[in-house]
Amino acid sequence: MSSGFVIPGTELRERFSRSSGPGGQGVNTADxxxxxSWDVAGSPSVPEWLRDRLLARLGRRLAGGxxxxxxxTQRAQLANRAEARExxxxxxxxxxxxxxPRRRPTRPSRGSVERRLSAKKQRSQTKKGRRLRSDE
Structure with missing residues (x-):
């Protein structure tokens, strides 16, 4: 099963408005x-098995499907349109x-356990050597 699919341009909805970003005085006049917007839940171009995955993974980003x-981000509407599609x-x-793929649970090898424990003992001895002796 391939997850590649094509969304026809007729299913996409574009809305234009005034930008608050870069553009100087032109920002007040250019939309x-x-x-x-694309209707994930109602699109006929998505296979059913893939629609369920998309709806589950995009759940927080969707508003009514x-x-x-x-x-x-850009000054030009055409550049913003291209970036939105991308x-x-x-x-x-x-x-x-x-x-x-699911992780297969494994156990540490005997050698790695022994190395870890010996390193802990060595570290413990190093710290024990730094302590002040109370009998002095």
């Missing part, structure tokens, strides 16, 4: 801030990746 990315893609790549 350069971009909010890119919709993932929204807001970008206002952020959305990286979020979805991370959320759709398969879980890591």
């Amino acid at each position: 350069s801030r971009v909010e890119l 919709v993932l929204t990315v807001a970008v206002s 952020r959305l893609a990286s979020l979805l790549r991370a959320a759709s990746s398969p879980p890591p």
Whole structure:
């Protein structure tokens, strides 16, 4: 099963607003801030098995099953649009990746246990040698 899927542009919603970021006087007139939204729960382009994984991993970022990315780092709207799409893609790549394999529990070897204990004894002797003697 491949986790690669394509989101058609018709499923993406873009909203533009005034940015509070860089831009000088132009910041008051240009709608350069971009909010890119995609309905994860209702998208027909995502396989069902992958939708469950996406909804579980993106749970805190979703509002009503919709993932929204807001970008206002650039002065130009076109640059913010490109960055918003890239952020959305990286979020979805991370959320759709398969879980890591489960760790098989292991025990420390006898040699490593002995080395650890001997190092602790040596450290204890070093500290014991630094103590003030009460009989002097």
